[in-house]
Amino acid sequence: MARYQFSDHAELRAVSHIDMDCFYVQVEQRRNPELKGKPTAVVQYNPWKGGGLIAVGYEARARGVKKQMRGDDAREHCPDINLVTVPTAHGKADLTIYREAGAEVVSILSRKGRCERASIDEVYLDLTEAAKERMAHVPTNRDDLHAEAQKSHVLGVTPNVSDASSWLVSRTEYSEQLLAAAALIVAELREAVRMEARFSCSAGVAHNKMLAKLASNMHKPAQQTLVPLAAVPGLFEELPLKKLRQLGGKLGASLENQLGLNTAGDLMRVPLERLQDMHGKNVGMWLFRISRGLDDDPVNDRVLPKSHGCSKTFPGRNALADLPAVRHWVRQLALELDQRLETDAEQNGRFARLLVASVSYHTEPTLASPHGVSKSCPIAYGVDRITADAFGLVRRVLSDCQAFYVTSMGLSATNLQATPEKTASITTFLRKVPGKQSAASDGGAPTGSETTDRGEGETALDEEGNGGLRGQVAADEKEGTAQIEGERGGGSGEYAETSTGGEARRKTEVGARKVKRQRSPLRDWLAAASGPRPASKVISTGGSEGKGKGLEREVLAGTATQSDALKAEGRAASEPAECGRTGADDPALQSEELRGDEIDGQHALEGVSCVERGPDSTVGEECEDVQLTLEEWIGDRGGTDSRSAAADPEHASCEGRGRTSENEKGAASSAEVAGVTAEPTGLSDLAKSGHADRLDLGGELGEGNVAIEDRNNGEEKADSGFEWKGALAETATARQVRNRVEAPKSLEALWQKAAVPKTDVQSERTVEDQAGASREGRRSTQSKTRKRSLDGHVADAKEKLQKLWSKAPSAKDETGPAEVGSGITYEFDWQEVDQSTLDELPLAIQAEIRAAQRLQMQRQQPKAAKKLEKAQHAQSIKPFFQRKSR
DNA sequence: ATTTTGACGCT
């Protein structure tokens, strides 16, 4: 029976999953070599019951220490255990050192094939190509195998055969040859990790991610396991279902409870139709396939995380009960997040676009599980702005509550984009041309070296994976290697130095995708952008000559703000229309939306945005928030005073060194301001306005003409020391105002409201956001009709249910309509709802129905109730993935 | 009172 059907050899992949052994413990042992070989665990926070264990070393595991223990429990099992506390910063656990160590490992493991960072300490590798090449060179003599490869475990072969060597060298089946070759590569990579980073790791080698992941966990620590195709049926027959990736949670439990399955083999015997009936077409098919060892989930080419997040819990009494406390902790989180974002921007040229604030809270002291809510807005870099925006988001959630008890908060920055060349960031849009003298660095800038290790012609943000960057990384790695070897040669302290200088060097030299650079325009800008800024500064992104309308000109010139623009439309600036517009009746917004990313099919420049970025800003401040001033851009460079820099008469023009493309020309020809499309604005036009500081990126993008107008005298200056790097940091998308008129309502508030009969269920009025407004010195008044949020529907559903179930116990009226917010009416008998009807209902209703059924069962047959509860729990899971097919 | 992450799917 052909269980495994691979149409031909070409489709067979060689995939490895590599997982560090008790990673945090190893990191700590490398930091403090005295811990090596001793029972060690890493804990988070000490005071309460000795802290929570998050990693346990193998010596400690041997003594019965388990990860779910508290520090105190661990001490009981193993009195001489070394408990290392995770570093803290900003009053919270800070995992930076582990992230950096993880990046170190990734930089090594990504050498031989496509590499996907699966977590802080795991990667998947697609070694298909490398293994194919390697197949021709697999030794025929088992003694010539890499020692680490010899120690491989081969499922279905070892330990019956004493070691894997003979298996590895004598394969005849293509699939096995491929795995054998991959195993040699993996052995070498693991050895490289051991030598260069001094970490041990375990690996699985198979034809897909699922099997590789399974295998990497089978022989730990410091071993590797191969899964030949033929081994799968035997393996799965005994394998608990939960061991398969994605089946460790509710889905796996539901399979066990509903179908009585215990092993993966059991799952294999369930007909596809049954699986699809139960879990939908996609999940059903996915289950069918993984139960046969089939998995086409590709190894993605991604070595960097897609988001940065930080969070903190405030359990029990520590719950935050007032806004100042909330604000304080928002700021602490922002401090960490900002640092991590800046580092990412420096090292990887990436910028986040979205800020998400999550908060879990109670409205009264209770043991019930808290409500979790998240809100998001476009992100603005800088601690203060992240703080202000995130606090605004959180406040929006809490402002309706008479009382709140915040049990956890988190910030995360997502939508990280490696700003591509043609929409490059304003933060990187100019770069000092090495060796070229410039006004800005005149005056003996002491630290102003902008030199990078790149060749002159290369950009900081070359297309991903191009030779320039790769080459650099490779060179760095080589240096790092040399450095380590030097240390080893030193003799005595092979590890002695590592927690100090050696590690620091490796950090910069071996880190993944890191580029050595001490200073950069980016860094300067980020630093400057975090500080206070003068009002009404504008960067104009003008193309060739052109004239804007009067108002637009003013805005460009920096005296007008968006509020002026709004006034000109006959609206008072203080009116709440401001930035939250979502209505199609708003001309400014329309053009704002139209502004978009594309003009003439190309990325548009956005020289000025007056779009509010966070929930707190008001109109007058918005421009200020998003402008890049002359001082900000120039002022911090090398400590040189901006005015003298700008006043340097030497450089009346500069030659661009960057690329010029049709795209960029198109982009340069238009700029949007305050939601109004501005015509290309020539330098001279702006110069005449004589108002404000500005940078005018004149001419075509890529040419690098930089004109600087001095605020004080309106004199036009130019600086030639820079290179045009592209367009803009913030794409239209990032600036789009989202949900600005979102009702600041908690679920509770909605629920309370829902108790009052409403005539208009399709819309509601937002309320004035007052809480904290005076402290902020701002007011944001919003009153807007909008579509109901999901929360509203849920609240409605709950209300209906309350009514419904209030009748239920008396059991007279057992069929009742449940009207849900959307207006759909469901009819059912709550005692006999069939599964398909139940599935149609909103989850909140499903949960209530199940609760009611249990309640009744409890009364009638207390024993059976428990069983029902378990089954219902399994049923209540939501489908959560949709497998992509390759 | 595990905590702090991070990816991804659903609606």
Added chain:
DNA sequence: AGCGTCAAA
């Protein structure tokens, strides 16, 4: 956009 699920140290 916001929530839920799953997973790792």
